[in-house]
Amino acid sequence: MNKRSLVQTAPVWTSAPMPSQAPAQQGWVDVGGARLWYWDTGGTGQPVVFMHAGSQSGAGWGYQQPVFARAGFRAIGYSRRGYFRSEAGNPDDPGMASEDLRKLIDHLGLERIHLVALAHGAFFALDFALVYPEKLRSLTIASSYLGIDESETEYVQANSRLRPPQFNALPVEFKELHPSYRAGNPAGMVAWLELNRESLVEKITPMRPFALTWARVESIRTPALLLTGDGDLYTPPALLRMQASHMPHADVVIIKEAGHCANWEQPAAFNEAVLEFIGRHNA
Numbered sequence: 371m372n373k374r375s376l377v378q379t380a381p382v383w384t385s386a387p388m389p390s391q392a393p394a395q396q397g398w399v400d401v402g403g404a405r406l407w408y409w410d411t412g413g414t415g416q417p418v419v420f421m422h423a424g425s426q427s428g429a430g431w432g433y434q435q436p437v438f439a440r441a442g443f444r445a446i447g448y449s450r451r452g453y454f455r456s457e458a459g460n461p462d463d464p465g466m467a468s469e470d471l472r473k474l475i476d477h478l479g480l481e482r483i484h485l486v487a488l489a490h491g492a493f494f495a496l497d498f499a500l501v502y503p504e505k506l507r508s509l510t511i512a513s514s515y516l517g518i519d520e521s522e523t524e525y526v527q528a529n530s531r532l533r534p535p536q537f538n539a540l541p542v543e544f545k546e547l548h549p550s551y552r553a554g555n556p557a558g559m560v561a562w563l564e565l566n567r568e569s570l571v572e573k574i575t576p577m578r579p580f581a582l583t584w585a586r587v588e589s590i591r592t593p594a595l596l597l598t599g600d601g602d603l604y605t606p607p608a609l610l611r612m613q614a615s616h617m618p619h620a621d622v623v624i625i626k627e628a629g630h631c632a633n634w635e636q637p638a639a640f641n642e643a644v645l646e647f648i649g650r651h652n653a
Contacts, residue, residue, distance in 0.1 A: 383554025386637050388432050388561075392439035399477040401451075401470040404459030408448035408474060411439040416507065416652055418484040420447040421471070421491030423513075423631070425542055427454035427569040433637035434486075441645055443484070448474055450491070451574040458572035467494035467576040468501055475505060484648045486510040488633060489604065493517035497579055499590050508651040510595040510644055513605045513630045516613060519581040525612060532609065542566055548601040548629035562634055584616045593651040594620035597643060599628025599635065621647055 395412060398405040407428060418438050420431045428449035438445040450467055452458035459465070471494065475483060484507050487495030492514035499509050518525050537545065543552060543559055543566075552559055580586070596614055598605045605613075607624050614622050623643045628636040 381554075383550060385555050385558060386433065389436045391432065392436040392445070394435065394439075394445075398456075399448075399474050401465065401473045403463055403465060404451050404457040406448055406451065406457070406470060406474065407455035408446060408478075409435070410478065411435065411445045413439070413444045415439075415443045416482075416484060416648075417444040417446055417478070417480050418486060418648065419471070419475070419480075420445070421485065421487035421495050422447070422449065422453070422569075423489035423491055425489070425546055425566050425569065426631075427565070428456075429454050430565050430569070431633070434633060434641060437637075437641045438645070443648075446474075446478065446483075449569075450494075451576065452570065452572040454569050454571065456571075458574050461572070461574055464574045464576050466497070466579060468497035468579060470576075471495075471498050472502060472505070481505070482507050484508045484510070484651075486512070486644060487514070488512045489514050489630060490517075493578070493582070494576065496582060496587065496590070499592050500586055501579055503590070503592055506592045507653075508593045508595070508648050509590070510597065510647065511613075512597045512640070513599060513602050513632060515605050515609065516587070517578075517582055518587075519583050521581065522584055525584075528609060528612065532606070533604070537603075545603055546630040548599060548627055548635055550601075550627045551629065551635045558634075562631070587613075587616045590617065591619070593647075595623065595644065595647040596620045597623040597625065597632065597640070599625050599630065599632045601627065601629045602632075604630050623647075 394409045428447040449456040492511045625632045632640045
C-alpha cells in the first residue's frame with residue numbers, strides 16, 4: 371500500500387493586520403461619581419456604540435472602528451468605570467452601567483443607537499434594552515452568558531458544567547482565545563494580552579436594575595443578533611441556542627475558528643455579520 375504524504379493546503383493562520391484608524395475625537399463624560407473616557411468618529415451616520423468585554427476596554431475595538439466608520443456609521447466606544455482611561459469612582463457607590471450608557475448617549479446628543487456588546491458588556495446592554503427600548507435600533511450580543519439570574523436553574527447548571535471552579539484559575543488567553551489563534555498568531559495574542567493588561571485599572575461591580583430572568587429576556591422586542599465563536603469556552607454554540615430559544619426573533623451567527631473574542635480573532639467575519647444585521651435594521 372502506497373503511503374500518501376500530508377499536503378499543506380492552507381497557511382496555519384492568516385493574520386488580519388490592524389487597519390488604520392478613522393479620525394476620532396476623544397472625551398470624557400461625567401456620569402455622576404466618575405468620568406468615563408470615550409472615542410467618537412462623528413459624522414451624520416447612524417451611531418453604533420460598542421460595549422467592551424470584562425477582559426478588554428474601550429480601546430479594544432481597533433478592528434471595528436475604521437470599518438464601521440467607512441461603512442457610513444458613527445462609531446463610538448467607551449470604557450466602563452474602572453477600565454482604561456475611565457475613572458473608577460467610589461466602589462461603594464458603583465452606579466448602574468446601563469445608566470452610565472444612557473448618560474453617554476445623552477451627552478453625545480444621540481436619540482437611537484445600534485448597540486454592539488461583547489461578553490460582560492452584554493449584561494448591561496440587556497439591562498439597557500429593557501429600561502430604554504426606545505433608544506435602540508438594534509442589539510448585538512456577542513459571546514456572552516448574559517448574567518441570567520440564579521433562579522433559572524437549568525441555565526445556571528449548564529454554565530456550571532461548562533466552567534467548573536478550576537476554570538477561573540486558567541490564563542486569560544487560554545480561556546478567551548481559540549486554540550487555532552493561539553497556535554497560529556503569536557503576535558496577535560501578544561497584542562491582545564497587552565490590551566488586556568492595560569484594560570482594568572480598578573474592579574468596580576455595577577449595580578443592575580433588576581434580576582435578569584428569562585421572562586424579562588423574552589419581553590425584549592428590539593431586533594437582536596446573538597453571535598458566538600465555535601470555540602468559545604464561555605458561550606459555546608449549545609449555550610447560544612439555549613439563549614436563542616428565549617429570543618426567537620433574534621438572528622443567530624456562529625463564527626468558525628473563533629473563541630470568546632471573535633471581534634479580534636476573526637474580525638472580517640465579525641464585522642460582516644454585524645454590518646449585515648444592522649444594515650437591515652436602520653429605520
